[in-house]
Amino acid sequence: MSKSKPILxxxxxxxxxxxxxxxxxxxxxxxxxxxxxxxxxxxxGYAFNNYAYFMTHFAPIKVVSYLLYASIVIHAVYALIxxxxxxxxxxxxxxxxxxxxxxxxxxxxxxILGTVxxxxxxxxxxxxxxxxxxxxxxxxxxxxxxxxxxxxSRELSASExxxxxxxxxxGQEVTKARDLYKQVDFxxxxxxxxxxxxxxxxxxxxxxxxxxxxxxxxxxxxxxxYIGIIRFIGVWVFGVLxxxxxxxxxxxxxxxx
Amino acid sequence: MSGQMNLTLKVWRxxxxxxxGQFVTYKANNISDDMSFLEMLDVVxxxxxxxxxxxxxxxxxxxxxxxxxxxxxxxxxxxxPKYGTTTCQLHMxxxxxxxxxxxxxxxxxxxxxxKDLAVDRTAFDRIQQAGGYVNVNTxxxxxxxxxxxxxxxxxxxxESATCIGCGACVAACKNASAMLxxxxxxxxxxxxxxxxxxxxxxxxxxxxxxxxxxxxNCTNTGACEAECPVGIKLTNIARLNxxxxxxxxxxxxxxxx
Numbered sequence: 214m215s216k217s218k219p220i221l222x223x224x225x226x227x228x229x230x231x232x233x234x235x236x237x238x239x240x241x242x243x244x245x246x247x248x249x250x251x252x253x254x255x256x257x258g259y260a261f262n263n264y265a266y267f268m269t270h271f272a273p274i275k276v277v278s279y280l281l282y283a284s285i286v287i288h289a290v291y292a293l294i295x296x297x298x299x300x301x302x303x304x305x306x307x308x309x310x311x312x313x314x315x316x317x318x319x320x321x322x323x324x325i326l327g328t329v330x331x332x333x334x335x336x337x338x339x340x341x342x343x344x345x346x347x348x349x350x351x352x353x354x355x356x357x358x359x360x361x362x363x364x365x366s367r368e369l370s371a372s373e374x375x376x377x378x379x380x381x382x383x384g385q386e387v388t389k390a391r392d393l394y395k396q397v398d399f400x401x402x403x404x405x406x407x408x409x410x411x412x413x414x415x416x417x418x419x420x421x422x423x424x425x426x427x428x429x430x431x432x433x434x435x436x437x438x439y440i441g442i443i444r445f446i447g448v449w450v451f452g453v454l455x456x457x458x459x460x461x462x463x464x465x466x467x468x469x470x
Numbered sequence: 471m472s473g474q475m476n477l478t479l480k481v482w483r484x485x486x487x488x489x490x491g492q493f494v495t496y497k498a499n500n501i502s503d504d505m506s507f508l509e510m511l512d513v514v515x516x517x518x519x520x521x522x523x524x525x526x527x528x529x530x531x532x533x534x535x536x537x538x539x540x541x542x543x544x545x546x547x548x549x550x551p552k553y554g555t556t557t558c559q560l561h562m563x564x565x566x567x568x569x570x571x572x573x574x575x576x577x578x579x580x581x582x583x584x585k586d587l588a589v590d591r592t593a594f595d596r597i598q599q600a601g602g603y604v605n606v607n608t609x610x611x612x613x614x615x616x617x618x619x620x621x622x623x624x625x626x627x628x629e630s631a632t633c634i635g636c637g638a639c640v641a642a643c644k645n646a647s648a649m650l651x652x653x654x655x656x657x658x659x660x661x662x663x664x665x666x667x668x669x670x671x672x673x674x675x676x677x678x679x680x681x682x683x684x685x686x687n688c689t690n691t692g693a694c695e696a697e698c699p700v701g702i703k704l705t706n707i708a709r710l711n712x713x714x715x716x717x718x719x720x721x722x723x724x725x726x727x
Binding site: 295301307314 | 482545642644645675685688707713714718
């Protein structure tokens with residue numbers, strides 16, 4: 214008698230890991246996009262900077278963020294393991310291989326698209342996450358009139374800033390915060406980064422047009438009644454709306470702000 | 471009166487397993503467009519034999535599209551340029567006069583080349599032996615149709631059972647994955663009452679054997695479904711995933727040797 218191999222050493226088990234981490238990353242994209250839409254608010258970054266503080270200091274969000282970092286790493290590592298196995302499975306290549314007549318380009322090049330995204334994620338985290346966590350962003354003070362709702366702001370020097378602080382006095386709410394909004398504005402004046410961000414969103418679109426529905430297929434969910442809606446969400450939400458929403462941010466700061 | 475055509479063939483020639491092979495160019499003259507692809511190769515082989523050379527070795531048997539013995543990657547596509555057909559059912563009218571046709575064997579680590587265009591597909595047999603069977607009681611012959619099976623379930627099982635085990639799915643897949651084959655074999659039994667006894671052991675044993683044979687991992691490109699001569703559907707792969715994960719995560723059982 215022999216026992217079946219442990220699930221994580223099997224091809225299907227590893228693909229399950231790819232599928233679940235991938236879907237988790239998809240769910241993150243939705244939250245990330247909705248939150249970042251505050252960049253378009255015409256309030257000198259008041260909403261966005263408060264949101265940035267909340268997202269980096271609220272304990273449950275922090276737990277989820279570590280899950281997220283782990284998911285990115287696991288998704289990439291497992292992709293590498295599976296790709297190496299796949300290369301080994303065909304040691305002699307075809308002289309002619311007509312892939313386009315039986316499958317979509319993006320479905321055959323998920324690794325290339327994923328590598329572009331990995332480079333993008335590293336750059337993106339250096340641009341904002343690293344700078345925010347290492348005190349390399351400017352500081353700002355907002356004064357909000359609680360009766361009229363008008364917001365005025367002034368830049369703070371490093372010596373004037375101690376920590377994120379909200380005080381209310383005499384109908385005036387004063388907020389001192391790290392100005393990630395300004396950092397975003399500053400970063401997206403760099404045309405090279407704007408191009409990288411937009412190209413990466415194209416890669417994201419093609420990665421998810423295949424990846425979203427592929428993840429459902431891998432967990433075994435391919436039901437005639439629901440596959441249509443899954444494909445629709447994969448293409449139109451994750452392949453079109455979300456990448457356009459993200460790409461709009463660097464373009465907005467470069468061309469309009 | 472059918473047309474005659476002259477073709478140039480680039481054929482993979484390899485003396486035996488583990489030896490280096492190379493492409494050799496042959497002329498195929500006065501080919502009728504009513505011939506099947508294999509008949510065309512027969513004509514070329516007669517010419518080669520007359521010259522006293524070793525004829526091109528290729529697999530074939532029934533020449534009716536039902537045995538799954540013929541193979542060949544023709545101009546980068548398993549079973550040639552038509553969908554839903556085997557090489558023996560491919561006719562020369564699918565080509566045109568003066569065309570160059572590149573003919574290669576299935577390429578996969580699990581399908582080593584035996585000679586020229588013939589590959590060793592016993593990996594499929596071993597996967598079948600690992601779990602693609604049902605146990606039956608000895609004794610009197612049971613009445614046909616004593617077990618009620620809904621028509622739709624029976625139809626679906628029959629659809630899966632049409633797999634002829636030719637290996638085109640492996641040949642078409644960029645990862646040389648055997649998932650379509652294994653999923654068809656698992657599905658036909660998983661759907662029917664007769665297959666329930668070994669249901670979950672079967673999924674585990676066949677996936678284990680598939681991995682052990684060195685096939686690649688499925689990335690859901692759909693190339694297998696597109697190239698399958700008998701139209702096995704990707705829904706089978708989703709079903710295999712369900713069977714396997716259900717077995718592993720909820721019904722872990724030992725496997726019989």
